Amino acid sequence: MMRFAWLKCRDDSSMPFAVYVSFNRYFRLEPLLSSHASALEQFHSWVLARIILSLIDSAQSWQPEFSVELPAPLTLHGLQSFVSRTERNLPLDDDMKVVADALSIERVQALIASxxxxxxxxxSVLLMDDAALTLTPEYLIEFLDIVRSLKSIDLAPKASVYPGTTEVSPKFHQGQDSVAIPVWVCIEDPGYDDVMDGIADTRVKDFQSTPADVRVMLRFAAFGIPRAYLTMxxxxxxxDHRTAQQGVTRTIQEHLDARLAEFRSLGKKVPKLASLVEAGEKVLDGIVREIKLFNEGVGGKGYRQLTVGVVEGELTPVVERMFNLLVEAGLTYDNLTVKHGTPSRIYRRYIPHAANLLSIRAIGGGGSGGSMRQTVEAIGFKSAKHPVRKSLQRIVPEVDLGSLSLSLPKCASCHTPRLADSQRFCHNCGQQLVDASTFSQCLETAIAQVPGLTVWQRAQIDEHLPNLKTLRDFLAKQDPAADLLTVRxxxxxxTAKIVDVLNGFVDEYLS
Structure with missing residues (x-):
């Protein structure tokens, strides 16, 4: 959506000057936090350098194009070298340190104004994508301070953040320093079908030839994410399927499995959230079961139920954080609060992922032999007036929501969970405890385990490049393609495809 906004601004002279910048490689700077005393200062300079480089790209892509005059000692080559060395965790030479020191908020504002x-x-509008910095809270605090400082009377920064893992700075106040704008289209929105089909009709070559029932099923299963609809x-x-129903069922199930895998990965990327991720999946399954039971009760009456109402009193900060993680992973839609008079009848409405509902036939009949036509008809029913209202503890009795808490990192030596946050030595093996590093975990991934490489490619790398075992080995090389080209x-x-696969895995793992 930010890229689309940038294109609209570029092509419409009545709109602001726009700069699009992505910070999707911020996590490569994580090791600096434990190895450099000036990690935050270097991160600060890296953010500003990224903005200036994107400003130059915007100027060259504008209509008509123009140039950005960089003041000494800043140069295009110097900024590119500084960003590259910082993202590779290479030491900065004296020239790079001069570049870093020359970067400031005021200089960036002046360049954008010019x-x-x-x-x-x-x-001007500054579109800052992948800006949640969810896995490095230290950097996030610094980043939000940069966002707050960049804002001026003619410059508006916009940053994409997530509802579950983004932790804001104490100096950053939503409503005063920012305005939150949700960008997710609700599946219950009256214009939902038109929005999704409008995008698909433009992007999918054979869209009009797709059977109408297939479009309805996949559009519903996309759950408001246009990219998911296009992919499915x-x-x-x-x-390769015998019938349309078989193809739709398989496609929806594969999409749901991918979403669940992405949600589970949050527990690995941020170890303290592992218990919330585990409980969240059980809560999601319980909510889907309740909706299925409700729809079986009202089936044939012309209504369908998609929503569960959770009493606000049950939404403790930890439970709300658990739901926010489900929302962030796209598995649950937060449909805001509805009031029915007394405080005990104030409900927060949540809609579970439509693919999850379809996978267990929670809509259109509970039998395994139901036809796609029945499901399509049920999708077209009116929504029930009130959500399913039931205590979370009754929905998921196997989860003790009262004792739900953040997880503590495990011992790196014996993998025993620590007992307290202040614990310095493992009570099982006696080793000194250190905080887990997601970046380090990613780098220890064996190249043989990276999806996207063929069996033959893995075998060739293992045989001919014995020193290229892990992603750490791959990223440590300044020109890994040169080594790969030596393989018969x-x-x-x-070689370019293999490099793209490995770099893409790292970026996806840390995004």
Whole structure:
């Protein structure tokens, strides 16, 4: 959506001058926190350097294009080298330190203002994508301070953050320093079908030839995420299936499995959230079961139920954080609060993922032999007036929500969970305890375990490059492609694809 906004601004002279910048590689700076006393200062400079480089790209892509004059000692090559060395955790030489020291909020504001004048626009908007920095709270505090400082009378920064893992700075106040704008289209929205089909009709070549019932099922299962709809349509058309119903069922199940796997990965990326992730999946399953029971009771009456109402009194900070993680992973939609008079009848409404509902036939009949036509008809029913209202403890009696808490990192030596946050030595093996590093865990991943590589490619790398075992070995090389090109059968195109697969895995793991 930010890229789309950038394109709209570029092509419409009545809109602001826009700069799009992504911070999706911020986690490569995580090791600096434990190895450099000036890690936050270097991160600060890295953010500003990224913004200036993106400003230059925007100027070159603008219509008509123009140039950004960098003041000494800043140069394009110097900024690119500084960003590259910082993301590779390489030491900075004297020239790079001069570049870092020359970067400031005021200088960035002045450069954007100069570019805005050249573009002939009255205002500027800074679109900061992948800006949640969820896995490094120390950097997040610094980043939000940068966002707050960049804001001026003619410059508006916009940052994409997540509801579950983003932790804001004590200096950053939502409502005063920022305005939250949700961008997720609710599946209950009257214009939902038109929005999703409008995008698909533009992006999918054979969209109009797709059977109407298939479009309804996949559109519903996409749960308000256009990219999910496009992906499932593509998978359906490429799939080898005997019937449309078989193809739809398989496509939806694979999509749901991928979403659940992404949600579970949050527990690995942020170890303290592991217990909330585990409990969240059980709560999601319980909510889906309750909706299935409700729909079986009202089936044939022309109504369908998608929503569960949770009494606000049950939403302790930890339980609310658990739901926020489900929302962040796209498995639950927060449909805000509804009041029915007394405080005990104030409910927070949640809609579980539509693919999850379809996977257990919670809509359109509970039997295993139901047809796709029945499900499509049920999807078209009116929504029930009130959500399912039932205590969470009754929905998931196997989860003790009262004692739910954040997880403590395990011992790196014997993997025994620590007993207290202040514990310094493992009570099982006696080793000194250190905080877990997601970046280090990612780097220890064996190249043989990275999905996307063929069996033959893995075997060739293992045989001919014995020193290239883990992602740490791969990222440590300044030119890994040069080593891969020495392998028999690895040409330039195949080597480039392998490098893209490995870099893509790292970025996805840490995103």
């Amino acid at each position: 570019a805005r004048v050249q573009a002939g626009r009255k205002f 349509l593509d998978e359906f058309h490429r799939g 059968g690895f040409g330039r195109r195949r």
